[in-house]
Amino acid sequence: MNFTLKVWRQKDAKSAGRFETHEARDINPNMSFLEMLDVVNDGLSIKGESPISFDHDCREGICGTCSLVINGDPHGPTDGTTTCQLYMRSFQDGDVIVVEPWRVRAFPILRDLVTDRSAFDRIIQSGGFISVNTGQAPEANSVPVSHPQAEAAFDAAHCIGCGACAAVCKNGSPMLFVAAKVAHLNGLPQGQPERSERVMNMVRTLDAEGFGSCTHTTACEAVCPKHIPYELIVRLNREFIAASIHESLSHEPVAGGGAG
């Protein structure tokens, strides 16, 4: 198969970017999209030209590193997959394919198709955890967790932090990412003590990082490679309202790590 790629090229965060056209020739339909890019890059490196930079690592859909907008769709046309799990058999021979990076204000472009998603790490650092030091844990079976509760926590915790939710959102909002983490931790008995602070801190960090707000278009749910449902955002809103009331009634400062 042969393809024409229109690829976003940008030298670094400060430079202006542009589309560049590259041909991908003799591509096996069972190649993954990233393997197709590998072939194009090998060709460029032989010619002494700069290969196309793109993020990728595990290539089995779990690390959340790969992040391409393909013909306008984050992670491409197939449902419930990451870019690395997209195969060329999903395209027609001769197709023109437009490849862009995530376009989110809070994810600056570092080079070509590579963006800086460290804002997600900072959201987790502000509250996406359960405070338990190594060695403090009680016996594992001392706190039962019902089967449906554990399964629901897993479904939310399965989020890979790729950022497709923000990339597809017209507001650049990663609310699905935050909602998934809150659903995971607030849905478990172990997460209860920090339930309110977690929500407030994570949402505040989201705002401070320059992400947009959620206007409930549910576009995120459609592109999520792990099928995290929009319904979790509704639950996040409920949690947020409850936490706001809790905070306004409480005299304790919300931030901080306890008695310390």
Added chain:
Amino acid sequence: MSTLPNTVKLDARIPEGPLPEKWARRKNEMKLVAPNNKRKYEVIIVGTGLGGASAAASMAEMGYNVKSFCFQDSPRRAHSIAAQGGINAAKNYQNDGDSVHRLFYDTIKGGDFRSREANVYRLAQVSVNIIDQCVAQGVPFAREYGGLLTNRSFGGAQVSRTFYARGATGQQLLIGAYQALSRQVGKGRIQLFPRTEMIDLVLVDGHAKGVVIRDLVTGEISTHTADAVVLATGGYGNVFYLSTYARGSNATAIWRAYKRGAALANPCFTQIHPTCIPVTGDYQSKLTLMSESLRNDGRVWVPKKQKDNRPPSSIPEDERDYFLERMYPSYGNLAPRDISSRAAKRVCDEGRGVGASGLGVYLDFADVTKRIGEAGVREKYSNLFQMYNEITAEDAYKSPMRIYPAVHYTMGGLWVDYQLMSNIPGLFVVGEANFSDHGANRLGASALMQGLADGYFVLPYTIGDYLAGEKPAKRPRADAPEFTAAKADASARLDQLLAIKGKKPVSEFHRELGKILWEKCGMARNEAGLKEALALIPKLREEFWKEAAIPGTSGEFNQGLEKANRVADFIELGELLVRDALTRRESAGCHFREEFQEEGECKRNDDDFAHVAAWTYNGENAEPTRNVEPLAYENIKLATRSYK
């Protein structure tokens, strides 16, 4: 560079006393650092997988200042995330006779009696604490309807001791450790350096006191000083090119440490996992694992007839060979990985393999589907079946999966003593990057256990014992001559790579190296083949340094340069791997030397090889030294490993 010692002393520092008391005794003997002094120490931890993230979090919680480096854009993406099946622990929740001793014995036997008793026993002891810790962090392990934790079985065990979170246990455990690490970043106790790569280790007066780091975004090279350095950089399986590793997984950190004097132990112990999706073409960049947990319910078979091209559904029951059940009746489809892989290779070599290439066997779920229905299978394995479908476009609910062995894990790694310290004082190594616990073959669901045992429950104690003897005031300054020199060396090497300006893509060199190793040093090895490989690899190295096409400059975001730098190290490491395989004149676990076998099974030579082979570097083009640490078995009897 100063002259390096030819041989090193490998003192494992195993505590005295009866096996079950060794760890408790050592903990009582170790020196402590007082809480108000901990904050005066700096520790560098390279890598943020299960070992690195858990170590960083635990040490920061204790009060140390931690600098954490990873090449990924976020610590959450380290390749521990891809582990699927589960994590072992001797909880005996199933009331099926499990115990610390049984997990210890299964692990030693699984490793074909080539690991240290004391280390493995400690691993089994702390395994139970890991589950407690992870549950408290919110790891959503699978549960029974009564709300308590459930288990499944894994290879090489006759008890159910594996805890799991569907087919994404590694992801859930790593997110737990990542969140613990993130909490400490938020508190300012950990400084995080994502998108950075360690390109050299710095020694001052023989002690590890820092690293040279390349910022992968700007290309800037910097040095960082510390009171101790921890490498948690994973395995070197990508030396084979095609593997189940992440594309970025590399050996550069351990290889540069080796070149600075650290001993590299048992590099030829490389695990080939039996159940991966078969290779379909040259273009492939990686192989994908289908979790061993599938062998709880899937039955492995090939047709009895050679070149039987009928679709699997038209091959009647009595014309199928369920070869694992036939050959290893007491473990059946849950025979250990090395044994199952070799059996699959054998039936394919006999011409009975399936699929277009003939390099594949069936993993069939028809029986379990009859037993618990498709919905039941879906609940246990849905994400694996989905992954299989994405890659092969086949529906494993309807017809059996096709699988074949692939490189998956490396038991070898930097040599460490009982305290997880290498032969370089102050250099600690955790997780897959060290060699310690799995001998010649790792059992399924034990890598996650070891990574977290090292990071949560072993290193935080043992590193204190070292630091207590080091005054923080002694920590070198970043402009000490050793640092300036190491930085200059590292820069020079990158410039040398960029100066090649050849015409052959780096990936082709990597593919060729992988082909040599897979063919000559893969599932079966022999003297003639290994000698050929030892001749081919140096030639490849020479060609690489003349012909490799590496574009761009070092002062920018340059993925081509990153790759070339790693592949250059892989080529060197590959040579050592082959040398180790050649000199270990026995078969043990994954290391199957065709000359040493008994009815197709491994024939160990305990008289000559019941030892760890730890190699030390003697300079470019000089032969490395093979140092030996004898393995003393005081509590178990060396036995022929049988799963029949």
